[in-house]
Amino acid sequence: MDDTIQDASALIIDSNANSRSLMSAQLRDLGVGTVRQTPRVKDARVMLEHQTFDIVLCDYHFDASDTSGQDLLDELRREGLLPYSTVFVMVTSEATYAKVAEAAEAALDAYLIKPYTSANLAERLASARLRKRILKDIFEAIENQDFETAAESCLARFKARGKYWLYAARIGAELLLRLKRFEDAKLLYDAIIAAKTVPWARLGVARTEVASGNLQKARRTLENLIGELPDYADSHDLMGHVQMEQGDLQEALKTYQTAATLTPGCLLRLQRCGALGYYAGQRAEALRMLERAMSQGLRSKLFDMLSLVLVGLMRFDSKDFKGFKYAHDALASAMERSPGSIRLQRFDLVFRGLACLLERRVGQALVIAREFTAHADAGNFDLEAASLLTALWIRLSSQEVELEEMMPILKALGMRHCSAKASTEVLVAMTEGHLGAAEQFRECHQQIFSVAETAMRHSLRGTARVAVELLIQQGGQTRNAKLIDMAGLVLKRHADKIDDADELAANIADLHNRFVKPMAGEPSKIRSTGGLALRTSTAAATAA
Numbered sequence: 001m002d003d004t005i006q007d008a009s010a011l012i013i014d015s016n017a018n019s020r021s022l023m024s025a026q027l028r029d030l031g032v033g034t035v036r037q038t039p040r041v042k043d044a045r046v047m048l049e050h051q052t053f054d055i056v057l058c059d060y061h062f063d064a065s066d067t068s069g070q071d072l073l074d075e076l077r078r079e080g081l082l083p084y085s086t087v088f089v090m091v092t093s094e095a096t097y098a099k100v101a102e103a104a105e106a107a108l109d110a111y112l113i114k115p116y117t118s119a120n121l122a123e124r125l126a127s128a129r130l131r132k133r134i135l136k137d138i139f140e141a142i143e144n145q146d147f148e149t150a151a152e153s154c155l156a157r158f159k160a161r162g163k164y165w166l167y168a169a170r171i172g173a174e175l176l177l178r179l180k181r182f183e184d185a186k187l188l189y190d191a192i193i194a195a196k197t198v199p200w201a202r203l204g205v206a207r208t209e210v211a212s213g214n215l216q217k218a219r220r221t222l223e224n225l226i227g228e229l230p231d232y233a234d235s236h237d238l239m240g241h242v243q244m245e246q247g248d249l250q251e252a253l254k255t256y257q258t259a260a261t262l263t264p265g266c267l268l269r270l271q272r273c274g275a276l277g278y279y280a281g282q283r284a285e286a287l288r289m290l291e292r293a294m295s296q297g298l299r300s301k302l303f304d305m306l307s308l309v310l311v312g313l314m315r316f317d318s319k320d321f322k323g324f325k326y327a328h329d330a331l332a333s334a335m336e337r338s339p340g341s342i343r344l345q346r347f348d349l350v351f352r353g354l355a356c357l358l359e360r361r362v363g364q365a366l367v368i369a370r371e372f373t374a375h376a377d378a379g380n381f382d383l384e385a386a387s388l389l390t391a392l393w394i395r396l397s398s399q400e401v402e403l404e405e406m407m408p409i410l411k412a413l414g415m416r417h418c419s420a421k422a423s424t425e426v427l428v429a430m431t432e433g434h435l436g437a438a439e440q441f442r443e444c445h446q447q448i449f450s451v452a453e454t455a456m457r458h459s460l461r462g463t464a465r466v467a468v469e470l471l472i473q474q475g476g477q478t479r480n481a482k483l484i485d486m487a488g489l490v491l492k493r494h495a496d497k498i499d500d501a502d503e504l505a506a507n508i509a510d511l512h513n514r515f516v517k518p519m520a521g522e523p524s525k526i527r528s529t530g531g532l533a534l535r536t537s538t539a540a541a542t543a544a
């Protein structure tokens with residue numbers, strides 16, 4: 001073992017008390033300074049979210065849980081909650097060896113097959129920690145959010161075929177995707193496939209195709225991968241994302257349900273299926289999955305509070321006062337932990353409005369709906385907020401109250417957010433069969449499409465300035481992020497032919513800063529439901 005082992009901290013995750021005691025003794029014999037243990041994946045997830053461990057020993061199978069050790073690792077890695085510097089060792093039986101060995105090619109640092117000796121454990125830990133030390137410059141750059149430096153270090157090691165170049169190539173490809181350097185990322189993934197055909201590298205190729213906007217090519221790549229490896233859940237995740245972006249909610253739901261079936265304990269997939277099931281009209285199944293997610297990880301960082309609001313809406317519709325109150329109380333607890341969250345405050349407005357309707361205080365519910373509507377002028381009022389505001393107004397309209405103001409409000413939401421088929425279908429789903437509202441959202445989508453099409457014709461005919469002016473005018477009027485971004489792209493392409501390009505660029509930048517930006521005071525990570533980004537981000541403000 002290296003000299004710093006006495007400063008290391010370790011977490012043991014195993015449902016068997018004897019196994020935990022044995023592993024704890026083995027780690028202490030190797031010199032590990034701090035050893036903690038837990039029998040449940042649910043508790044381990046929270047511990048790993050709030051504390052960094054140098055070493056994690058995790059059993060693959062848990063008798064009392066649908067979640068496997070691999071499910072836990074996948075979730076933590078996917079959400080960036082497990083530092084690259086942590087050594088994650090999976091402990092498995094001979095029966096599950098094949099699955100763990102395949103996973104080791106991707107994100108695992110090491111694995112042990114039961115029964116194993118202290119010497120086996122020492123060998124695996126020493127090797128993994130050596131690799132962490134050799135690649136320390138990469139991990140430190142990542143921890144410092146210096147992704148460019150980390151990516152360049154990975155590329156340098158890859159080109160020199162230095163020690164652990166294949167491992168560095170995997171990390172580098174992920175970083176290059178984040179940095180939108182798609183060609184460089186694809187180069188690494190192709191090299192990894194050539195060196196050793198592994199599913200995560202082929203999935204990486206599909207991810208670069210999605211990120212580049214080539215959804216049809218990505219779909220073909222994924223169809224081939226799923227055909228060869230039907231049990232590889234991550235490929236189903238990305239396929240569901242592609243189908244969602246193409247507006248095919250029902251097919252996306254089936255794909256995500258397959259991924260959730262393969263990993264029944266995965267908190268993220270449960271919520272994704274539940275939310276998409278809600279939008280697709282499968283409410284009973286949606287409620288089952290979202291409430292299961294609540295029971296498994298309500299206090300986890302992986303739990304998305306949007307799930308509570310969707311449960312609240314379904315409990316309201318079924319007049320389940322007790323279930324509605326439970327979801328509202330859970331949100332109240334979250335608000336106590338994050339009192340400055342605008343997102344949670346908006347969720348609370350939905351709950352308060354629905355509570356008034358349950359108590360037949362329609363006038364007060366109308367006041368709350370108007371208060372929520374006032375938020376719609378904000379730059380950070382995204383698709384998620386628009387969908388929930390729609391849901392509240394629709395339920396108000398079912399109370400036999402004349403609401404002449406509702407349709408103009410929904411039209412403004414549609415003109416801003418119906419940029420693509422996927423976002424339009426989400427809003428249509430929230431109309432709960434209100435034909436007028438649903439038709440209006442689809443008309444908004446057609447109007448935005450017509451504006452974009454007209455601008456492209458001007459651009460192709462050599463009147464790019466007219467195209468940019470049209471997009472700026474319509475983007476400012478509708479606050480539609482797609483039109484604003486499109487104005488910037490057209491101007492960038494034809495700037496040398498437009499005399500007042502700088503002035504137009506300033507106008508576009510102003511619109512972008514006002515209407516295409518992350519929610520103030522919120523995490524920068526984009527929340528997604530069913531593979532569709534529902535929250536605004538400067539990096540990904542619009543659907544294709």
